[in-house]
Structures are given as C-alpha cells and as structure tokens.
Amino acid sequence: MSIPANFRILPLRDADIEPVCALAREIWLQHYPGIITVAQIEYMLAQRYSPDAIRMQLQAGEAWWDKLEVDGELCGFASYEHGVEAHTMKLDKLYVHQLFRGKGYGAALMEHVAKAAERQDMDTLYLQVNKYNHGSVAAYLRTGFRVAKTVKVDIGNGFFMDDYVMEKNVRREAKMRERCT
Numbered sequence: 001m002s003i004p005a006n007f008r009i010l011p012l013r014d015a016d017i018e019p020v021c022a023l024a025r026e027i028w029l030q031h032y033p034g035i036i037t038v039a040q041i042e043y044m045l046a047q048r049y050s051p052d053a054i055r056m057q058l059q060a061g062e063a064w065w066d067k068l069e070v071d072g073e074l075c076g077f078a079s080y081e082h083g084v085e086a087h088t089m090k091l092d093k094l095y096v097h098q099l100f101r102g103k104g105y106g107a108a109l110m111e112h113v114a115k116a117a118e119r120q121d122m123d124t125l126y127l128q129v130n131k132y133n134h135g136s137v138a139a140y141l142r143t144g145f146r147v148a149k150t151v152k153v154d155i156g157n158g159f160f161m162d163d164y165v166m167e168k169n170v171r172r173e174a175k176m177r178e179r180c181t
C-alpha cells in the first residue's frame, strides 16, 4: 500500500493528552458497539483514557505513547510498553480515526512501534484484540501478526475481554529487511 506523505508520528506531549482522550472516546463509541456493550465501553474508557492515568504512565516511563498527525490534525495514536516476558514488547493501543482508515496509517504506526521494539532489543511484539473485532484482526494478520492464543480476562464489574493474543517476531523481520536493502 502506498502511504500518503503528509503524516507524522510524534511522541505524546502533555498538551496532547486531553485531545487523545477525546479522540479515543470518539473512536471507541463509533467502533466498539456490536463488539462489546456500551456499558463496557464506558467502563474501559474510564479505566484507560483518563488524562491523569496517561500522565502518570508517561511520567513514570511505564509506557510510550505516540500520536499520528495527518496535515497537522490528530488522527490516531499508539501506546506500547514492555511485555510480561523478557524481550517482549506489548502494543497496548492502536487507533486510527475512521475517516483515515485503510490508507496505510495503521500499518505506519505498527511499523513505528516494531522499530522501537527492535531498538530495545526485543524479539517479539504482541497485542491483544477482541476476537470479534474482525477488521482489526484482519489488519494485524495483513501486517505480519499471527494468533498465538485466546484469552478471557476478567476486568472487573462483570466485564470480560474475550481476546486473541497476536504476536510477531520483530527481530526476524528486521533481519529480512536488512537482507532486502
């Protein structure tokens, strides 16, 4: 896919936190009804997208957040953190606004995160995605992830995440890229 040149991926600054929370809310309310209930969406938004929670993560250096800008407009974001196992990185969040999907931006964010993982000497980049989030599962398969296992995670208040864990070997990918250049 040829990706438009008018985009930038930049680290999240304090001033970006509230706009990212607003963007997350818009995307979640557009995308997740039909996959999870609106009650679960609200619960997960409150857990994951409070400005204070993101600020604390950034200040503690527990996670990296990057924003996607197209023509200077905030259109998406990704966050990632060290995984549970040694030499693994978890892609924790990946979101592109619905008007900007299917143009290569999601793949650009994934590549950006994969390169960050390689730079930190990781072997594996993994993520969790709802099993019924079919479009996003397809996008991950197209970008080199494979389903490693399924998990059902109790997130409290009677809600569960019914997910695939998907992963890819970023070290092998980097070696293949080297051979091709």
Ligand SMILES: CC(C)(COP(=O)(O)OP(=O)(O)OC[C@H]1O[C@@H](n2cnc3c(N)ncnc32)[C@H](O)[C@@H]1OP(=O)(O)O)[C@@H](O)C(=O)NCCC(=O)NCCS
Residues within 6 Å of the ligand: 001, 027, 031, 093, 094, 095, 096, 097, 100, 101, 102, 103, 104, 105, 106, 107, 108, 127, 128, 129, 130, 133, 134, 135, 136, 138, 139, 140, 142, 143
């Ligand atoms: C998942 C997501 C980030 C992908 O971003 P995107 O910008 O649309 O993806 P791209 O345009 O870079 O596409 C990457 C590849 O996946 C494919 N793809 C993307 N969306 C797809 C879909 N809905 N169905 C099938 N394939 C899809 C593209 O065709 C492309 O493959 P190709 O290069 O071989 O043609 C975006 O769809 C999104 O934000 N979804 C809603 C939120 C979400 O579910 N996030 C993931 C949470 S775990």
